[in-house]
Amino acid sequence: MNEYKNVWIYAQVQQGKLSPTAYELLTAGRKLADALGEKLVAVLVGYEVSRFAQDLIEHGADLVYVCEDRALENYLDDVYAKVLTDLVHTYKPNKFLLPATNQGRALSAKTAVFVGTGLTADATEVTIHTEDGQLYATRPTFGGNLMATITCAHTRPEMCSLRPMSYEKAPRMEGRKGEIISFPYQADKHTSLVKFLAFIKTEEDGLDLAEAEVIVAGGRGVGKPEGFALLKKLADRLGGAVAASRAPVDSGWIDYRYQIGLTGRTVKPKLYIACGISGQIQHMAGMSGSDVIVAINKDPNAPIMKVAHYAVEGDLYEVIPSMLETLK
Numbered sequence: 001m002n003e004y005k006n007v008w009i010y011a012q013v014q015q016g017k018l019s020p021t022a023y024e025l026l027t028a029g030r031k032l033a034d035a036l037g038e039k040l041v042a043v044l045v046g047y048e049v050s051r052f053a054q055d056l057i058e059h060g061a062d063l064v065y066v067c068e069d070r071a072l073e074n075y076l077d078d079v080y081a082k083v084l085t086d087l088v089h090t091y092k093p094n095k096f097l098l099p100a101t102n103q104g105r106a107l108s109a110k111t112a113v114f115v116g117t118g119l120t121a122d123a124t125e126v127t128i129h130t131e132d133g134q135l136y137a138t139r140p141t142f143g144g145n146l147m148a149t150i151t152c153a154h155t156r157p158e159m160c161s162l163r164p165m166s167y168e169k170a171p172r173m174e175g176r177k178g179e180i181i182s183f184p185y186q187a188d189k190h191t192s193l194v195k196f197l198a199f200i201k202t203e204e205d206g207l208d209l210a211e212a213e214v215i216v217a218g219g220r221g222v223g224k225p226e227g228f229a230l231l232k233k234l235a236d237r238l239g240g241a242v243a244a245s246r247a248p249v250d251s252g253w254i255d256y257r258y259q260i261g262l263t264g265r266t267v268k269p270k271l272y273i274a275c276g277i278s279g280q281i282q283h284m285a286g287m288s289g290s291d292v293i294v295a296i297n298k299d300p301n302a303p304i305m306k307v308a309h310y311a312v313e314g315d316l317y318e319v320i321p322s323m324l325e326t327l328k
């Protein structure tokens with residue numbers, strides 16, 4: 001196990017765009033690398049991805065491995081996992097962080113199986129245990145009622161997928177120097193059982209939640225699917241996006257991709273307006289990092305009213321129109 005050195009992060013690229021999760025992993029990875037006195041390494045896999053390498057260095061990577069080929073243009077689990085497995089066997093990283101995005105969740109699991117090591121999925125915090133240098137990965141469990149810290153004592157690398165938005169993005173240090181090493185794609189070895197047919201983007205009807213600085217979220221208290229149109233008005237007025245708790249998603253009032261919480265998205269906007277949401281722990285798991293929380297609720301004793309910076313007691317169908325009127 002002593003042969004395994006350095007902290008790796010997987011810099012996800014999808015449809016020609018570098019995912020901002022790469023910068024979050026660089027923040028988390030830098031803390032681990034410094035605690036161990038090892039290098040922070042970023043891994044890029046795809047087509048024409050080497051153009052992101054210097055940017056990763058300027059955000060904290062000491063070294064970037066790049067595997068690029070036309071055949072890697074479209075993401076396929078098994079091909080990418082085979083590339084990562086070869087990289088791991090060749091360079092032997094100590095820790096390996098991937099983003100808990102759709103791609104990262106699938107890729108980390110498959111790679112961990114191919115490599116034969118352990119993976120903590122969907123962690124929200126990672127630290128190095130001072131006594132033995134092990135990776136301690138913490139994640140919510142039992143429906144968010146407990147935080148479990150998971151270790152992988154007997155195999156390397158210790159792998160972990162880390163929830164987006166769990167760490168701040170690493171700042172840019174312009175002109176920072178680092179090393180870039182190419183790694184060959186091997187058509188005969190990096191094969192797939194799956195054929196890529198098409199990438200179909202879901203229709204966007206608003207801002208991406210991950211990027212929104214203002215989020216107006218609705219819960220069961222919205223009462224009906226049409227109620228979200230009122231929330232959308234407020235969101236549009238504030239330049240923000242609409243989201244939801246699980247209750248309206250389960251009721252079919254709004255699509256799952258808007259769900260915030262333990263089994264939905266984690267967000268960190270500057271302003272989170274929770275309308276008709278009680279504030280159960282599973283919902284809070286996805287939004288408690290927001291800078292300012294405003295809650296609109298009929299029930300002054302709802303848990304969200306206690307964590308909100310501004311708690312508005314009232315019917316959302318009266319409060320929101322009055323907010324819109326004031327904003328005019």
Ligand SMILES: Cc1cc2nc3c(=O)[nH]c(=O)nc-3n(C[C@H](O)[C@H](O)[C@H](O)COP(=O)(O)OP(=O)(O)OC[C@H]3O[C@@H](n4cnc5c(N)ncnc54)[C@H](O)[C@@H]3O)c2cc1C
Binds near residue numbers: 220278
């Ligand atoms: C394993 C597991 C995972 C889960 N994952 C998630 C998750 O990812 N995200 C999530 O959100 N939940 C999740 N849940 C569900 C969670 O426990 C709650 O059931 C859910 O968050 C409740 O949604 P809500 O607050 O909208 O509804 P409720 O708890 O029913 O609250 C509705 C609130 O609306 C208020 N209200 C009613 N009418 C009005 C009105 N006209 N104006 C103002 N206020 C009004 C009420 O006073 C009440 O406080 C999970 C549960 C489990 C067990």
